[in-house]
Amino acid sequence: MLSQGFVSAAAIAASVLFILSLGGLSNQEKAKRAVWYGIIGMAVAVFFTAFGPGIGAYWVMIPMMLVGAVIGAYVAKKVDMTEMPQLVAALHSFVGLAAVFVAWSADLERRRVLAARALDAGTEQFSAFAALVATKAPDELMFLQIEVVLGVFIGAVTFTGSVIAFGKLAGKVDGKPKQLPGGHLLNAGAAALSLLLAILYLNGAGFWTLLLIAALAFFIGYHLIMGIGGADMPVVVSMLNSYSGWAAAAIGFTLSNDLLIVTGALVGSSGAILSYIMCKAMNRNFVNVILGGFGGSQGPAAEIEGEQVAIDAGGVASALNDADSVIIVPGYGMAVAQAQNAVSELVRKLRAAGKQVRFGIHPVAGRLPGHMNVLLAEAKVPYDIVLEMDEINDDFASTDVVIVIGSNDIVNPAAQEDPNSPIAGMPVLRVWEAKQVFVCKRGQGTGYSGIENPLFFKDNTRMFYGDARQSIDSLLSQID
Template sequence: MLGQGFVSAAAIAASVLFILSLGGLSNQEKAKRAVWYGIIGMAVAVFFTAFGPGIGGYWLMIPMIIIGAVIGARMAGRVEMTEMPQLVAALHSCVGLAAVFVAWSADLERRRVLAARAVDGAMHDFSAFAALVATKAPDELTFLQVEVVLGIFIGAVTFTGSVIAFGKLAGKVDGKPRQLPGGHLLNAGAAVLSLLLAILYLSGAGFWTLLLLAALAFFIGYHLIMGIGGADMPVVVSMLNSYSGWAAAAIGFTLSNDLLIVTGALVGSSGAILSYIMCKAMNRNFVNVILGGFGGSQGPAAEIEGEQVAIDASGVASALNDAESIIIVPGYGMAVAQAQTAVSDLVRKLRAAGKEVRFAIHPVAGRLPGHMNVLLAEARVPYDIVLEMDEINDDFASTDVVIVIGSNDIVNPAAQEDPNSPIAGMPVLKVWEAKQVFISKRGQGTGYSGIENPLFFKDNSRMFYGDARESLNALLPLVE
């Protein structure tokens, strides 16, 4: 067994590593090192916690750690980048459910300690946690009960909410907003009942109050996320990430685990900040995202005139050969087609011909912030030509050719031109200001949000239909 001093020192070291990991992830060049900081920090946290004072049951713990490690390694090896958002949602659900189980267990141990005290006041064969509870004063036990309530409620909402988010992202659940009759009143009623159950529990009611509390919170998580449109799922996943962090922090207080408190607070706060950034990038109110579906038109949408004009690879290649400045806008379609390598090959060929080539990245391109940056880094696209929306949006007017690969809502001019559009006011990449725009798209359907895009009908736009990777591979030999 390791002494408490070693465990405390390890907790500080792991916390520092986690902070360095989060800080490094803001920069593409430092991201790999930052990931290793996180890996090492978690390894330190698990080892020193598992072998700390008062910990036992290794005959069960060690096999569970090995099984979990094997499952995690297999998942990491099999999951494609396009499936990363739903994997994140699935992992959030595990954190939420773990919080519920730990909180239930904590209350059962609390009741066991109180029952033993009532008999003879002896410590008996208490577990490490029960022994900790036995040392608490009455007011500290009240705080413990509050922590149990918070852990159960936040954890249960996170669990079912994350399961539904996973289903919507994976296409296993309809992405349209759907709610039971009564809508948000059901959520409000369930929240009020949850508060009443919490008060009953704190007043000395039985374990049944925690079971009902969890059931109501499970419903709130399910119904809340079912009522949110698929296009808002990136914000929802980020929000659930924050929830999972606060659930972990609540359980950290319950277990008197400083490292869990710090880690949970880091995840909770970073998830909340990321959700705010994404809402700002979409010109959306965070509360509106949580309480409703994507957008909300104020009247009939503007009529779209014209038609979608197709172009083949030779036509796109001719325009690229004549162009001096080119901007590429990647989206989720590039990720689905796994076209990032073909994009990288095209960029290298164009730059070798002396052309200026840059990428424009919208903050919510793909399904998670940074999704496109990771794919382009994977394909070895130079970091210095990958620019964020605010850095490049004013340059489209002086650009010869824009190639849009699998993007829809983030290049939709209706956001600025149609006040009745569901995405009115959302900051978008102003690709239509370029001289020529080529849109690589599988077909004429709408995007993930189901909103028609007037860009596809503009006079300077041409539709380059087909699978993005196949289309780009056909284009490569024609580019001089």
């Protein structure tokens, strides 16, 4: 059994490692080292918490930790990079559900302490947490109850919201925004009723109030995310990441665990900041995102004239051989086809031929912030040619060829040209300004959000149909 001094020192060390990890993730070259900081920090946190003072029942805890570690390792090896966003959403749901269970347990222990006080009984039979609760004054117990309510509510919203986000990302739930009759009034009513139940609980009502708060919060999480369209799902994942952090922080206060408070606050604040940045990138209102009030259209979309014109590999290769400047815009289709290595080889050949080749990355390309950056880094694409939207958007007008690989919404001119589009006002990559645009796409269907793209019908656009990896492979032998 480790002393509290060791545990406190370990908490500080783990917190520093977590901060270094978050800071390092802002730079692609430092990202791998940053991940190791996070791994080491978590290992330190788990070890010193598990063997700290007041912890027991190792015959149950250690086997469960081993089972969890084995499951985690198996899932991590099995899940492809294309499935990483839904895995993140699933992990958020675990954090939320854990917060609910811990909060419930904390209240049951609180009630045991109050019952023992009423009977003037000793605390020898108490758990370590209950013994800690027994030292609290009445006003401190009131704060504990507030922490319990926050843990239950935020955790429950996070759980069902993350489950629905997982379903939408995995294609198991329809990506279109759907709400029950009554829309946001149902969410507001459920939130108001939760507040009323919380007041009753704080004034001595039974455990049933926490059960009802959880049920209402489960509904809010479900209904909020169901009402958000697929095009906005990357922001939703970031938002749920923030929720999971605040749920963990609330439980940290409940358990008087400094490390959990710091870690939860880091995750919650960083997730909120990222959500705000992404909202700005998509021209969304941050408060509107939190309330789940976006993702739907405002009226009938503009009609699209013309037709999609196909081109074969020979035509695309000929244009690339004649071009001096090329910009590649990757999207989720590249991830699905696992085409990043073929794209990296194409870039190598084009650059060897003396052509300027760069990548244009939209902040919400793929299904998760940074999704495309990770794939390109995995394929050994040089960091210095991977540029963000704001860095490259003004260069499309002077670019000879743009190759769009599996992107749809992030290159959709309707965002700027059609005020009734569900993505109206969203900043997009202005690929249509280039001399020639080639869109590598499986077929003529719409993107994840279900929105038709006028880019595919423009005079300077040609559709390069087929699997992205096979299509790029077919170009390689024809590049001079």
